[in-house]
Amino acid sequence: MPVTFARANKHPLLKGDRVFITPSIKPNKEMITALVKAVQGQVIEISQMSAVKDQNLQDNLLILSCEEDHSICVPFLDKGVATYSSELLLNGIVIQKLEFERYQLFKDHARGNQRSKKSRRDNIYLKCTL
Numbered sequence: 001m002p003v004t005f006a007r008a009n010k011h012p013l014l015k016g017d018r019v020f021i022t023p024s025i026k027p028n029k030e031m032i033t034a035l036v037k038a039v040q041g042q043v044i045e046i047s048q049m050s051a052v053k054d055q056n057l058q059d060n061l062l063i064l065s066c067e068e069d070h071s072i073c074v075p076f077l078d079k080g081v082a083t084y085s086s087e088l089l090l091n092g093i094v095i096q097k098l099e100f101e102r103y104q105l106f107k108d109h110a111r112g113n114q115r116s117k118k119s120r121r122d123n124i125y126l127k128c129t130l
Contacts, residue, residue: 013092014041019062022069025086032064032086039093064089065105077109 019041021032033043041062063083065073073083088103 011096012040013089013096013098014039014062017041017060017062018044019064020044020046022063022065022072024068025064025066027086032089035089035093036064039089062088067105070106073106074109077106 019036036043065083083105084103092098
């Protein structure tokens, strides 16, 4: 456990990342928001999403969602932004590593024109559509 805490302090899991959390996420949005902030992520609210849409969406944007919020995610999925379950964050905090492939939601939506994109985190490869 001391090694995990030392690593978490030295390399915060979401430092520099913007995180959009959909309303129906489980555990509740307040809990996930607190966890994102604890690992130095920046929570973006729906009112801020129009500004994000004009930027390169894949740069440091993480969407945490659930099956119930698929319709909210569709515009982002259409632009190639992957969406993940809250387990990405919950498990990531415990093991200090984000397992993108394991916790990606709506993979069927993102099947067209896939290519590999190298993540800045621990040389993990993830699928992105463009």
